[in-house]
Amino acid sequence: MAWSTEGPYIELEPLLESRDRRRALQEELLTQYGRPLVSFMVNMPGPVKDNPLARRLHQAGWGLLAERFRPHSLYSLVRPLATGWEGYLVVDLQPLELKRQTAHLEDTHPLGRLFDFDVHAPQGQISRSQLDLPPRLCLICSRPAPYCARSRTHSVDQLLEAVGQLAQSYFGALPCAK
Numbered sequence: 037m038a039w040s041t042e043g044p045y046i047e048l049e050p051l052l053e054s055r056d057r058r059r060a061l062q063e064e065l066l067t068q069y070g071r072p073l074v075s076f077m078v079n080m081p082g083p084v085k086d087n088p089l090a091r092r093l094h095q096a097g098w099g100l101l102a103e104r105f106r107p108h109s110l111y112s113l114v115r116p117l118a119t120g121w122e123g124y125l126v127v128d129l130q131p132l133e134l135k136r137q138t139a140h141l142e143d144t145h146p147l148g149r150l151f152d153f154d155v156h157a158p159q160g161q162i163s164r165s166q167l168d169l170p171p172r173l174c175l176i177c178s179r180p181a182p183y184c185a186r187s188r189t190h191s192v193d194q195l196l197e198a199v200g201q202l203a204q205s206y207f208g209a210l211p212c213a214k
Contacts, residue, residue: 045083054119072131075154076123081195085120094121097151131157146206
């Protein structure tokens, strides 16, 4: 690859702790604003979640998200963490409409398969199935991504290669350093 995917390896326990902190922040923002929230992370396979490629992908996705919802944005925050950069955007839209728009970005943007836009509302997380949308597809094959992830159908190296190909076709040459 023409860019660095090297970075600190993250063990399972710190990932689980990060997920718990993410949930607590989501609850705090939902309580404070009483409006839907988009939580954004990059789908980065493997134990390295913070590297130059992941950062570049997060910046691209965050820019897309912030621009799309600028007129409705009430609060935004990006947290650059070793467990993967996190973005939070509180939006003054109906939760199902917000999910419809974020799912559209995931499904149509050239990097959309690498973006994970979760929509949370005070009454709970909004899923694709609530909009009768199909599950997201695997980066490598045409099966539903949850199936391939659960069964570990593809190796981390295969998944990283697929991520790299998508990024390369979108960005062109990518930086090797920071």
